[in-house]
Amino acid sequence: MAQLLFRDALNQAMSEEMERDSRVYLVGEEVAQYDGAYKVSQGMLARFGEKRVIDTPIAELGFVAVAVGSALAGLRPIIEVMTYNFAILSLDAIINTAAKAHQMTAGQLSCPIVLRGATGAGGALAAQHSQSLESQYTHIPGLICLSPSTPADAKGLLKSAIRDPNPVIFFEHEALYSAKGEVPDGEHLVPIGKGDIKREGSDVTIIAWSRQMKQLIEHADAWSEELGLDIELVDPRTLRPLDMDLILASVKKTGRVVIVEEGFQFNHVGAEIAYRIQRDGFDLLDAPVERVTNIDVPMPYSPALEKLVLPNADRIKAAIRAVCYK
Numbered sequence: 001m002a003q004l005l006f007r008d009a010l011n012q013a014m015s016e017e018m019e020r021d022s023r024v025y026l027v028g029e030e031v032a033q034y035d036g037a038y039k040v041s042q043g044m045l046a047r048f049g050e051k052r053v054i055d056t057p058i059a060e061l062g063f064v065a066v067a068v069g070s071a072l073a074g075l076r077p078i079i080e081v082m083t084y085n086f087a088i089l090s091l092d093a094i095i096n097t098a099a100k101a102h103q104m105t106a107g108q109l110s111c112p113i114v115l116r117g118a119t120g121a122g123g124a125l126a127a128q129h130s131q132s133l134e135s136q137y138t139h140i141p142g143l144i145c146l147s148p149s150t151p152a153d154a155k156g157l158l159k160s161a162i163r164d165p166n167p168v169i170f171f172e173h174e175a176l177y178s179a180k181g182e183v184p185d186g187e188h189l190v191p192i193g194k195g196d197i198k199r200e201g202s203d204v205t206i207i208a209w210s211r212q213m214k215q216l217i218e219h220a221d222a223w224s225e226e227l228g229l230d231i232e233l234v235d236p237r238t239l240r241p242l243d244m245d246l247i248l249a250s251v252k253k254t255g256r257v258v259i260v261e262e263g264f265q266f267n268h269v270g271a272e273i274a275y276r277i278q279r280d281g282f283d284l285l286d287a288p289v290e291r292v293t294n295i296d297v298p299m300p301y302s303p304a305l306e307k308l309v310l311p312n313a314d315r316i317k318a319a320i321r322a323v324c325y326k
Helices: 006-020 044-048 060-072 084-098 134-138 151-163 210-227 244-254 269-284 303-309 313-323
Strands: 002-005 024-028 053-055 076-083 114-119 144-146 168-173 180-183 196-199 204-207 231-235 238-240 257-260 290-292
Touching: 002 006, 002 151, 006 024, 006 044, 006 151, 006 180, 024 044, 024 060, 044 053, 060 076, 060 084, 076 084, 084 114, 084 134, 114 151, 134 144, 134 238, 134 269, 144 151, 151 168, 151 180, 168 210, 196 210, 196 244, 204 244, 204 313, 210 231, 210 313, 231 244, 244 269, 257 269, 257 313, 269 290, 290 313
Parallel strands: 024 053, 024 076, 076 114, 114 168, 144 168, 204 231, 204 257, 257 290
Antiparallel strands: 002 180, 144 238, 196 231
């Protein structure tokens, strides 16, 4: 095992896959000369050259569309968008072309792209830079959506994403890039569509991903002692397709569920998870499913107000008490 920063785990994944497959290349704003806006691609230009690590203009619709076209022609681009707030501009290429190419050509074409970049609130970056927009992509058939919470999952899932023949949307929380964790040595792949139990427990299941899962891992032991409840932490890792077998097995064990997600409440990913739990596991529940999300307002610039908008300890513990009738 090696201790790696989240950003370095991503760098390893891309570098190993570019060494393995000459069709893989990296394209995006500031990925080459500047080593990436978040230093994820540090050193890759020197290692692979300017034909495989390519800087672009600030034009998401343009460079994402060109990369999608290259994938349809046989290459395997990794497309870095500086943040998913800006990727809104490229949705036509992703939703109307990449996601539908395989089905609309009766299997004659596939579109093996990985769209990756920063998501979530990075800290006092205000409304246009702090959104978690996973629901824009999980809504679309044909797209795989991944959201790791640890460096090990980041490396293993990104390698699997690059090898997958389908378009993959890869969410990297802005606040996780400097997080450190153990990553297995050698070849490390995490299967797409398989979640993970980050903490075993018996009284209440908390489902979360990305930064929210990292924070739960840090606090779960203390909260379990404080509340007198044994908390189980379930990390889906893949948001589409969901590992419902893992989720339902946890619900069967605990009977109580809280979903913690960073994003707007209406129609976000947790709403689908809650629906599937009640559809397929209604008799397993001892209480209604609770959700803790961002407060439903654009993110304020003020750090103090940002803390109120994001899921926080008080709201999460209140939800745990509610499902456990404490």
